[in-house]
Amino acid sequence: MIEKKQCLTDTYLYREIYQQPEVLHKLLKDETNHIQEICEQIRKRKVDHVVIAARGTSDNAARYAQYLFGAKNRLSVGLATPSLFTIYKSPPRMDNALVLGISQSGSSPDIVEVLVEARDQGALTIALTNHPRSDLGEAAAFTIDIKAGKEHSIAATKTYTSELVGLAMLSAYLLEDEEMVNAINHLPMWMDETLKIADEINQITERYRYMRDCVVIGRGYNYATAFEFALKLKELTYTLVAPYSSADFLHGPLAMLDTGFPVFVIAPAGMMFPEMRNFIDTLNEHRAEVIVLSDDDRLLRKSRIPLRLPITVPEWLSPVTSIVPGQMFAMFLAHYRNIDVDRPRSLHKVTRTT
Amino acid sequence: MIEKKQCLTDTYLYREIYQQPEVLHKLLKDETNHIQEICEQIRKRKVDHVVIAARGTSDNAARYAQYLFGAKNRLSVGLATPSLFTIYKSPPRMDNALVLGISQSGSSPDIVEVLVEARDQGALTIALTNHPRSDLGEAAAFTIDIKAGKEHSIAATKTYTSELVGLAMLSAYLLEDEEMVNAINHLPMWMDETLKIADEINQITERYRYMRDCVVIGRGYNYATAFEFALKLKELTYTLVAPYSSADFLHGPLAMLDTGFPVFVIAPAGMMFPEMRNFIDTLNEHRAEVIVLSDDDRLLRKSRIPLRLPITVPEWLSPVTSIVPGQMFAMFLAHYRNIDVDRPRSLHKVTRTT
Numbered sequence: 001m002i003e004k005k006q007c008l009t010d011t012y013l014y015r016e017i018y019q020q021p022e023v024l025h026k027l028l029k030d031e032t033n034h035i036q037e038i039c040e041q042i043r044k045r046k047v048d049h050v051v052i053a054a055r056g057t058s059d060n061a062a063r064y065a066q067y068l069f070g071a072k073n074r075l076s077v078g079l080a081t082p083s084l085f086t087i088y089k090s091p092p093r094m095d096n097a098l099v100l101g102i103s104q105s106g107s108s109p110d111i112v113e114v115l116v117e118a119r120d121q122g123a124l125t126i127a128l129t130n131h132p133r134s135d136l137g138e139a140a141a142f143t144i145d146i147k148a149g150k151e152h153s154i155a156a157t158k159t160y161t162s163e164l165v166g167l168a169m170l171s172a173y174l175l176e177d178e179e180m181v182n183a184i185n186h187l188p189m190w191m192d193e194t195l196k197i198a199d200e201i202n203q204i205t206e207r208y209r210y211m212r213d214c215v216v217i218g219r220g221y222n223y224a225t226a227f228e229f230a231l232k233l234k235e236l237t238y239t240l241v242a243p244y245s246s247a248d249f250l251h252g253p254l255a256m257l258d259t260g261f262p263v264f265v266i267a268p269a270g271m272m273f274p275e276m277r278n279f280i281d282t283l284n285e286h287r288a289e290v291i292v293l294s295d296d297d298r299l300l301r302k303s304r305i306p307l308r309l310p311i312t313v314p315e316w317l318s319p320v321t322s323i324v325p326g327q328m329f330a331m332f333l334a335h336y337r338n339i340d341v342d343r344p345r346s347l348h349k350v351t352r353t354t
Numbered sequence: 355m356i357e358k359k360q361c362l363t364d365t366y367l368y369r370e371i372y373q374q375p376e377v378l379h380k381l382l383k384d385e386t387n388h389i390q391e392i393c394e395q396i397r398k399r400k401v402d403h404v405v406i407a408a409r410g411t412s413d414n415a416a417r418y419a420q421y422l423f424g425a426k427n428r429l430s431v432g433l434a435t436p437s438l439f440t441i442y443k444s445p446p447r448m449d450n451a452l453v454l455g456i457s458q459s460g461s462s463p464d465i466v467e468v469l470v471e472a473r474d475q476g477a478l479t480i481a482l483t484n485h486p487r488s489d490l491g492e493a494a495a496f497t498i499d500i501k502a503g504k505e506h507s508i509a510a511t512k513t514y515t516s517e518l519v520g521l522a523m524l525s526a527y528l529l530e531d532e533e534m535v536n537a538i539n540h541l542p543m544w545m546d547e548t549l550k551i552a553d554e555i556n557q558i559t560e561r562y563r564y565m566r567d568c569v570v571i572g573r574g575y576n577y578a579t580a581f582e583f584a585l586k587l588k589e590l591t592y593t594l595v596a597p598y599s600s601a602d603f604l605h606g607p608l609a610m611l612d613t614g615f616p617v618f619v620i621a622p623a624g625m626m627f628p629e630m631r632n633f634i635d636t637l638n639e640h641r642a643e644v645i646v647l648s649d650d651d652r653l654l655r656k657s658r659i660p661l662r663l664p665i666t667v668p669e670w671l672s673p674v675t676s677i678v679p680g681q682m683f684a685m686f687l688a689h690y691r692n693i694d695v696d697r698p699r700s701l702h703k704v705t706r707t708t
Contacts, residue, residue: 048450049403051430056605069446070438076405076446078432082601083574084424087625092423092430096402096450110601213567213594220437235606240567242596247436247464247707251410252589255698271441275708286700344609346640353601354629 006340008331012152013236013341017327018195019149023158024165024320025188027147032169038126038142039173045124048096053080053114055353057156057231058102061128061163064224064319065100072171072180072316082110085117086354094123101127104151104159105350106134113354115139128166130159144170153342154349155235157327160228161191164320183314187321193311194321201325204291204305205332211262213240217249218266219275225266225319229326235344236334246279259287265303268322269296270315277302293325360694362685366506367590367695371681372549373503377512378519378674379542381501386523392480392496393527399478402450407434407468409707411510411585412456415482415517418578418673419454426525426534426670436464439471440708448477455481458505458513459704460488467708469493482520484513498524508701509589511681514582515545518674537668541675547665548675555679558645558659559686565616567594571603572620573629579620579673583680589698590688600633613641619657622676623650624669631656647679 008014050069052062062079069075075098085091086109099118103111106129116139119125127140130148137143146162165187172180208214214233218226223245230243244253246265257263263283267276273296280302283290292303300306313321334341362368404423406416413433420431429452439445440463453472457465460483470493473479481494484502491497500516519541526534562568568587572580577599584597598607600619611617617637621630627650634656637644646657654660667675688695 049430049432049446051432055602059602059605066435067438067442070435071442071444074444074447076403076432076448076451078403078405078430080430081420081424081574081577083599083626083629084421087574087629088421088425090425090428092403093428094430097430108605220435220441223435231606235609238610238612240594240596240610242594245437248409248413250707251413251462251705252585252701254700255589256592256594257700258592272437275437275441346608346611347606351605353604 005338006335008335008341011342013155013157013331016151016153016158017324017331020158020161020324021188021191021195023148023162024191027162027165028185028188030147031144031166035144035169036173038144039170041142042098042124042174046096047075047098047124050075050077050098050100051080051094052077052100052102053082053111054102055108055111056351057160057228058104058163060224060228060231061102061160061167063227064164064221065167067221067223068167068171068316073174080114082114085113086110091117093121094118095121097123099123099125101125101136101140102163103136104130104156106131106136107350108352109354112136112139128163154344154347155232160323161320168317183317187317190311190313190321191324194309194324196310197325198328201307201328202332204307205329206336207305208262208333209336211239214262214264215249216241216243216264216266217246217279219245219247220272221316221319222266222268222272222322225322225326228323229264229266232327232330235347236330236339236341237337246275257286257288260289262289262291264291264293266322267292267294267296267299268309268315268318269294269312270318272315293322359692360689362689362695365696367509367511367685370505370507370512371678371685374512374515374678375542375545375549377502377516378545381516381519382539382542384501385498385520389498389523390527392498393524395496396452396478396528400450401429401452401478404429404431404454405434405448405451406431406454406456407436407465408456409462409465410705411514411582412458412517414578414582414585415456415514415521417581418518418575419521421575421577422521422525422670427528434468436468439467440464445471447475448472449475451477453477453479455479455490455494456517457490458484458510460485460490461704462706463708466490466493482517507696508698508703509586514677515674522671537671541671544665544667544675545678548663548678550664551679552682555661555682556686558661559683560690561659562616562687563690565593568616568618570595570597570618570620571600571633573599573601574626575670575673576620576622576626576676579676579680582677583618583620586681586684589701590684590693590695591691600629611640611642614643616643616645618645618647620676621646621648621650621653622663622669622672623648623666624672626669647676
């Protein structure tokens with residue numbers, strides 16, 4: 001007997017992907033004043049650099065923050081090494097830092113521990129979470145609620161994009177930059193437009209039914225997108241995926257490339273264009289199977305399988321929309337592989353690491 | 355006609371792996387005074403955090419520095435995002451930071467650019483390189499020569515361990531900690547002992563002749579070792595390898611695990627023991643093929659294929675010796691696969707990324 005195929009539109013994952021415009025709308029509506037207040041407090045302090053503690057999907061949001069706060073706010077951002085706090089019990093000094101904890105559940109003990117230590121050291125602490133009453137929410141001086149509503153699916157989608165937008169709001173209001181704020185306010189609409197890519201993604205996904213491994217490339221703002229797309233593929237489809245920046249890939253991993261090896265390149269239009277163009281040329285010279293996600297025709301023409309982003313958004317906000325095709329690709333591929341997209345094997349919604 | 359098999363002992367890679375005790379001896383002998391002088395200068399400044407720019411193997415040395423400077427010197431360490439400097443032209447402020455550039459060749463433009471900008475901002479800059487007269491060496495206020503001698507093989511081995519030891523010397527002399535200095539001085543001897551593992555590694559490697567992909571796990575100090583072992587496997591054997599910290603692996607990638615999937619666990623004795631024990635138990639529950647590299651019998655007994663480190667070194671220095679079996683494993687596996695270990699496909703010794 002053939003097992004009954006899951007009806008995709010009935011799954012939490014499907015619905016949560018489609019809730020994203022509405023979640024962003026709610027986040028912008030409900031949290032703007034609160035974030036403005038927090039930014040006033042931050043400006044009163046002499047914040048010198050930023051340290052972020054996060055795991056999994058939230059760690060990919062932290063990767064976005066490295067570029068966002070770096071380029072826009074000129075703040076150097078480091079990712080915390082929780083084991084220094086929880087295992088070696090020898091945490092670094094962070095008194096002049098802004099310490100940010102990002103976690104959907106707010107309950108991974110290692111992330112909470114970083115925030116507790118930072119607060120004890122006198123650092124300014126902020127939590128970004130979907131559960132403001134969690135241990136993480138309670139530990140931080142300021143807590144931003146990402147307002148995503150309950151996320152049932154084990155693979156995080158709407159909480160990732162709302163974390164990104166929470167970070168974008170922090171960056172913009174810290175600078176009191178009207179143009180940035182304006183752009184952020186367009187995001188629910190842009191997200192709506194981006195969701196229209198679903199059919200196209202569904203059509204090309206079947207080709208990868210038996211893909212066993214692949215590489216995902218992104219650089220700059222979309223380094224985060226490469227990591228998050230890779231994580232969705234691992235969680236939902238059990239593919240072995242390695243994410244890289246284009247520069248890191250050339251320093252060694254390039255040797256792995258064989259004819260037909262699938263390489264996904266996340267390359268929305270922007271300053272990263274020349275880098276991505278040259279990189280795609282290198283991939284083609286090695287006869288890789290190049291799948292380009294972009295809104296730039298010049299890059300799409302160079303790819304074996306082009307994935308056209310339906311709209312162009314400012315590069316610094318492009319990670320919010322450019323992950324959506326990745327979420328969908330992973331969902332459709334899991335479906336073609338008869339995997340329950342809401343409950344991939346071995347995983348639980350909340351992972352408590354120490 | 356069967357192609358003539360490469361004689362491994364005639365290769366640069368083989369010889370460079372075996373040069374490691376001698377290189378470390380030379381580094382300790384020639385650079386100690388210079389590093390002490392640099393540390394005096396660092397102490398005069400109010401260094402608040404550390405930013406490191408590096409790529410490839412040197413980026414893995416930077417990962418070691420995150421734990422070393424964090425745990426021992428209580429300095430928060432962030433890894434630089436070079437594209438903010440070279441592509442977005444919007445570098446973060448780093449005036450209170452110690453900015454470190456690590457590069458074997460000293461000639462990757464993106465890494466040089468980070469140091470130039472840091473110096474222009476008034477930050478304290480240090481280069482760690484095998485070519486002190488390179489652009490990187492010239493850009494930094496202080497340059498530490500890692501004294502590895504010319505490295506011919508494309509895959510870096512002796513320059514990696516000498517970068518690690520250069521960092522360890524910085525950490526120890528910054529603290530003027532005699533116990534640490536003492537331990538560092540034992541490294542050439544410990545390295546000599548570790549090289550005796552060669553036959554054992556050679557014997558178990560053949561089993562992995564057809565391994566297509568695998569995962570390498572390390573956490574804390576040996577997070578760096580996991581990344582560097584993974585990089586050697588990619589460069590030399592074209593295996594698709596994903597390195598993870600044990601904690602990150604549980605936040606998603608765990609779903610990839612299938613019966614017999616090879617997972618290498620780098621777990622020298624130390625504070626990380628309970629974490630590694632629990633993690634190996636989880637792997638066994640999922641029926642993975644667990645290969646443990648350790649000097650701790652309790653962990654070795656839990657593994658399908660145990661790899662016993664010949665000696666025990668203090669955990670904070672264990673990355674210097676624990677990478678050696680990884681270098682050898684990658685070399686022997688490449689040899690079993692008839693790959694020229696000195697010239698893996700697609701790679702050049704110096705990679706110039708921007």
